[in-house]
Amino acid sequence: MQMPEPSQAIMNQREALAVALRQIVGQEWVISDEAERRPYQCDGITAYMAMPLLVVLPGSAAEVQQILRFCHERGVKVVPRGSGTSLSGGALPLEDGILLVTSRLCNVLEVDAPNRVARVQPGVPNIKISEAVQHLGLCYMPDPSSQLISTIGGNVAENAGGVHCLKYGVTANHILGLEAVLMTGEIIRLGGAYLGAAEGEMDLMGVLTGSEGLLAMVTEIAVRLEPVPEVARVISMSFPSVEEACACVGAIVGAGIIPAGLEFMDRKVLDAVSVLIRETFDSNTAALLLCELDGTAVEVDALVDVVSDVARNQGAIETKVSTTEEERQRIWSSRKLAFSAIGKLCPDYYCTDGTIPRNKLPEVLNKMADMSVKYGLDYANCFHAGDGNLHPIIMYDAAKPGDLEKAEAFGADVLIACVDAGGVLSGEHGVGVEKRDLMTHQFTDIDLNQQQMVKCAFDPAELLNPGKVFPTACRCAEFGRMHVRNGAIRFPDIPRF
Amino acid sequence: MQMPEPSQAIMNQREALAVALRQIVGQEWVISDEAERRPYQCDGITAYMAMPLLVVLPGSAAEVQQILRFCHERGVKVVPRGSGTSLSGGALPLEDGILLVTSRLCNVLEVDAPNRVARVQPGVPNIKISEAVQHLGLCYMPDPSSQLISTIGGNVAENAGGVHCLKYGVTANHILGLEAVLMTGEIIRLGGAYLGAAEGEMDLMGVLTGSEGLLAMVTEIAVRLEPVPEVARVISMSFPSVEEACACVGAIVGAGIIPAGLEFMDRKVLDAVSVLIRETFDSNTAALLLCELDGTAVEVDALVDVVSDVARNQGAIETKVSTTEEERQRIWSSRKLAFSAIGKLCPDYYCTDGTIPRNKLPEVLNKMADMSVKYGLDYANCFHAGDGNLHPIIMYDAAKPGDLEKAEAFGADVLIACVDAGGVLSGEHGVGVEKRDLMTHQFTDIDLNQQQMVKCAFDPAELLNPGKVFPTACRCAEFGRMHVRNGAIRFPDIPRF
Incomplete structure (x- = not known):
């Protein structure tokens, strides 16, 4: 893995920068001590590590504005970070860049039940949104596995998915509005706090969602709330071969059903999990599918019958359907414990x-x-x-x-x-x-160049989370203009810890 | 309404440009004769008119590439156009620009039923997609009123909605992939021909969708197909006041129901329509709501009961529910004929x-x-x-x-x-x-500037559909770089016809 060469000149200014940034956020919210910076040196991928120049914890959007304006003027790089659960190194710090952490921006600002929307700060953990609205019978649908810890700001940055995104869509489908600070310190407001608020404007909200912290620092998010489905039931279906399980996935969708979730586990996972859940799986089972159906009670009952029929026609050895919420949770526990179970192997x-x-x-x-x-x-x-x-x-x-x-x-x-x-x-x-x-394997030079043009339209000095996503540096800044379509600067190596 | 001053130098080259463009698309597909250009002088808003320099009808993406590259080199402006049903002047021609019409790019290229996707060319009328897949029990959901005529390319450009977009979402929610030609003649490919194909890439597809022809010329679209709902029923609900009808809209959604459609008609519309449909509405009715519910039969029956109860609680004078498809069509006819009926007044x-x-x-x-x-x-x-x-x-x-x-x-x-x-x-x-x-009333200068930065990241010479959407010219090109944040060039008047 290669990263841009850190700037020694910037690294030499650590203490001076800390003094200036403390004037913005207060003494205790800039971490410069090495031991205290260490917990921030990686995200969910521990193979890549780097010590951040400084860790800064702003307490308001106004402070974020001041920090970014300051860093922009001084040419200091900035890496945004939520809880650091990213699984692709998106929040990997830079040795010559500040780590801008959203932990203190952790308030649910407003719940507007009639318009089905909540306004939240980026540091709010995903699960806290649903907890804040459960008394209204509402929830926030996207459910990444990390949802107990990962923040909504990080979810927006990565366009996070989850088990239920098959039916309900990924994070982008649930964001109605964003407030974000550009690297210049200017604030942009995209969409708004109700459905349809982003109609008729260029979809910059969509570009920010999933932009991995390269375009702007999100400071407020209006998320869509949905009614909690009346009923949810899960069907566990075991198959004698991986091929038959895969064919069943296609057959369920082909029958016109989009389940709330449709998960696959192979024999290795089942063996690992069975130790933890103290349950065994039929020895002829090569793969298991878990299919969750939700909606009104009548609708779910009808769908359970259809899916069970499809599974039998596709060669399922056994199908089990949850009849109570407790059973549903027990069936799901095998999936939820899968990664811990493999970890023990x-x-x-x-x-x-x-x-x-x-x-x-x-x-x-x-x-x-x-x-x-x-x-x-x-x-x-x-x-x-x-x-x-x-x-x-x-x-x-x-x-x-x-x-x-x-x-x-x-x-x-x-x-x-x-x-x-x-x-x-x-x-x-x-x-x-x-x-x-690997991006060059998926995208042509033209595609990548166009993405980098858009990056430059937000952050022409490439100070926001540089070295991520794009395999080469954009040459726009160098030429003082856009649309340089050839040439590529390779990044030097980053030391691995 | 003000538009950029047309370039007399370009207008003087009409015949020379026609000769060159005919070498790309063939003799008959460049229209230079004044009488033949006249039908293209406006879109759905007839108050604004301008004669296009030339009308060009390419037959392939490769021809679009050659046309745009040629126009880019000569500094000739280009206005893309589908069927010209736009209701905001998006396809209004420019006197010094060619009108690039997609009528010949009108093929459904592939229907992939297992992956629920169709690949189509931009000139395919919206309704033709559903017609091409109806034998599979599938359809393309977004249904703008213009769907018999308006093209999918135009729907993408405007991010078109429709009656059913309340439940099913607008065009952006149904586009899985795009192929588009940049003003330089380069082709970009965004997303792909299955659900999830756009994950993990910067969401340029979202930016193109709804960009009103300012960023690139779309040459192929992968649209999402959905199963035709098993049953649809409509409830007609009449109210003694506009306020009660509006309150009922909120109450239905508040009851956790997102109808397939929820339409409002006031007394003036009802009186106009009753002449055409030869039906009278109760004299105490000040407003009528039409609420469509779709899904499985059991689900729809249950929802019909809930919505009827809500309507009665909100003061509805009368509720009528369709029991057959014929009745459903008859109830909807009042809404469908509304604009024609008003046209007669x-x-x-x-x-x-x-x-x-x-x-x-x-x-x-x-x-x-x-x-x-x-x-x-x-x-x-x-x-x-x-x-x-x-x-x-x-x-x-x-x-x-x-x-x-x-x-x-x-x-x-x-x-x-x-x-x-x-x-x-x-x-x-x-x-x-x-x-x-009016854009300055909704957006701050910073917001508008950021949108124009992104426009410039696609089309820095501002040759694609200039004078639309943004009230001021972007000064990026003038300065040969991005991020000029102040100053604004007002456009001179365009003559009205």
Whole structure:
């Protein structure tokens, strides 16, 4: 992984910058002490680490404005960070950049039940939004696995998904308005606090959502609230082969049903999980699907019958349907514990994500088996089958020299196989640093250039989260203008910890 | 309405340009004859007219590439056009620009039923997509009133809505991939031909959707297909006052129901329509709501009961529910004929669109009554109540001096009232030239500047549909760089026909 060479000149100014930034946010909200900066040196991918120049915790949008204006004037880089659960290195600090952490911007500002919207600050953990509105029978739908910890600001930056995004859509489908601070310190307001508020304006809100902190620092978010579905039931379906399970995924959607969630677990995951949940799975089961259906009671009952029929026709060995909420939770626990369970099988694991058309699932899963042999590393599969979003879990031992590199190469091969199958590099984890150098495999130079033009339209000096997403530096700034369509500056190596 | 001063130098080259463009598209596909250009001089708003320099009808994306590259090199402006049904002047020609018409790019290229997607060319009329897939039980959901004529390319350019966009979302929610040609002639490909194909890339597809032809020329669109709902039923609900009808809109949504459509018609519309449909409405009815519910039969039956109860609690005089498809069509006919019916009451009418939070409906509707008195012009209301998307129909007589100007001023006052109520200038018609000069009322200079930065990141020479959407020219090109944040060049007047 290569990152831009840190600026020694900036690094030498650490204390002077700290003094200036403390005048904006107050003494205690700038962390310069090395030991106190250490907890911030990586995000959810611990393979990549760098110590931030300073950690700054603003308490208001006005402070964010002042910080960015100050950094813009001094040419200091800025990396935004929520809770640091990113799985692609999007919040990896820079040694010559400040880490701008949203922990103090953690208030639910307003709940407007009639218009079904909540205005929140970026540092609010995802789950806290639903908790704040559950007494109204409402919830915030997108549910990344990290939802207890990950912040809504980080969810916006990564356009986070989750089990229920098959039916309800990803973060972008649930954001009605954004307030964001540009690197110049100027505030832009996009959309608003009700459905339709973004009609008739250029969709900059969509561009910011999923832009991985490269365009602006979001300071307020208007999220869409939805009624909690009246009923949810889950069907567990076991299959004698991976192929039959994959075919069933297509058959369910082909029957006109978009389940609330449709998850796949292979035998390796089931074996690992059965230790934790103290339940065994039929020995003929090669793969299990969990299909959640929600809606009104009559609707769900009807859908349960259809899905059960489809599963039987597709060769399911067994189908189990939850009849109570407790049963539903118990059935889901196998999926929820999957990653912890795999963690007990190996010293370390590496999980990547790519998305493919649903009908390409068997092809790419078969390729993974070959890759496992090639790299001599074991793996397991537990993923969002309904939207073709793969999450291969590659097991390795970081203490073994070369093992991490092999795991990374395995992961890269999976992503390349996804792109070659007509898919994409990312489902919900973003590109960050992890997949950055694979972007040229998915996009043409023209496509990448156009994306970088838009980046430059927001941040021409490339001070916001540089070195992420794009494999080459944009040359716009160098030429003082846009539309330089050739040439590429390679980044030097970043030391690995 | 003001437009950029046309370039006489370019206008003098009409025949030379025609010769060169004919080498790209063939002799018959460049229209230079004045009489043959006349049908293209306006779009759905006939108040604004301009004769295009030339009309060019490319037959392939490769020809579009060559045309744009040629125009880019010569500095010739380009206005894209589908069927010309735009209601904001988005396809208004320029006297010194070619009109690039998609009529020949009218093929459904591929229907992929398992992945629920169709690949189509931009000139395909909206309704043709559903017709091409109806044998599979599928359809393309967004249904603008113009759907028999308007093209999918134009729908993408305007991010078109429709009656069913309350439940199913606008065009942007149904586009999975785009191929587009930049003004330089380069092709970009965004998203792809399956759900999730746009994950993990900067959302340029979202920016293109609704960009009103200012960023690139779309040459291929992958649209999402949905199963045709099993059952649809409509409830007609009459109310003794506008306020009670508006309150019922909020109460239905507040009951956790998002209807497939929720339309409002005032007494003036009902009186006009009753002549055409030969049916009378109860004399105590001041406003009528039409609420469509769709889904499985059991689900729809249950929802019909809930909505009927809500309506009665909100003071409905009468509720009628369709029991057959024929009845459903008959009930909807009043809404579908509304604009034709109003057309019979007056020589001319002017319809604008703005969107407001649902709970602001009574406030803005009351203001309209005052405006009607102020301008001495009659008006009627028939609109998408569920998403707060107003379509006031202002009646005037173009033959009366000053009447059009009064109608425009009335329309502008309505839009300003929408923005002042926390709403926006447009719901589904776009900004075009009609609302361009009102943009400063909705957006700050910083917001507008940022939108223009992004425009410049696609088309720095401002050759694609210039003079639309933004009230001032962007100064980026002038300075050869981005981020000029002050100053504004006013456009001179365009002659009105």
